[in-house]
Amino acid sequence: MFYDLSEDILTAITRELMTETKSPWLIKVRLVATREHLDTLAAVDNTKRIAPFVRSLTFVAPPNSWTLTPEGFKEIIITQVIQKYAADHAISTGMSSFTHEENGHQKFIDEHWGGKPPFSEEHIRQGFERYHEEALKSKDLLMGEGLKAAWTRIL
Secondary structure, eight states: OEEOOOHHHHHHHHHHHHHOOSSOOOEEEEEESSHHHHHHHHHOOOHHHHGGGEEEEEEEOOSOOTTOOHHHHHHHHHHHHHHHHHHHTTOOOOHHHHHHSTTHHHHHHHHHHTTOOSSOHHHHHHHHHHHHHHHHHHHHHHHSHHHHHHHHHHO
């Protein structure tokens, strides 16, 4: 079970741990390199109270990559849509052959969707713009000193 570090959670855990007499809980803490987690961590000042009960501390990279290209994003989206469609319709995609063949996705699209994917190029473009915007925020966070300082403090 993972716990995000918020003041309410830490206080509740600490209170519970203080009353536990025989076998204290051992918790796992997961720190994700996102603005939300950094802001939460910055607001917490009592992590030392639960430190003896932490079994593991995991640092997680941000979920978005600022190096992903629009073409790569489109490829990921198409692959996920095909896999979801195939699973929902109990179709064997032979995905390895579709993904390794030239125009492999198009072959699947032609066979199952009459040559037109169930989303527009505009939807892909908008999705990539939102994704890339978040990825650049992640990059700024990782390159700045705030995340390093907060994570160092937690150690």
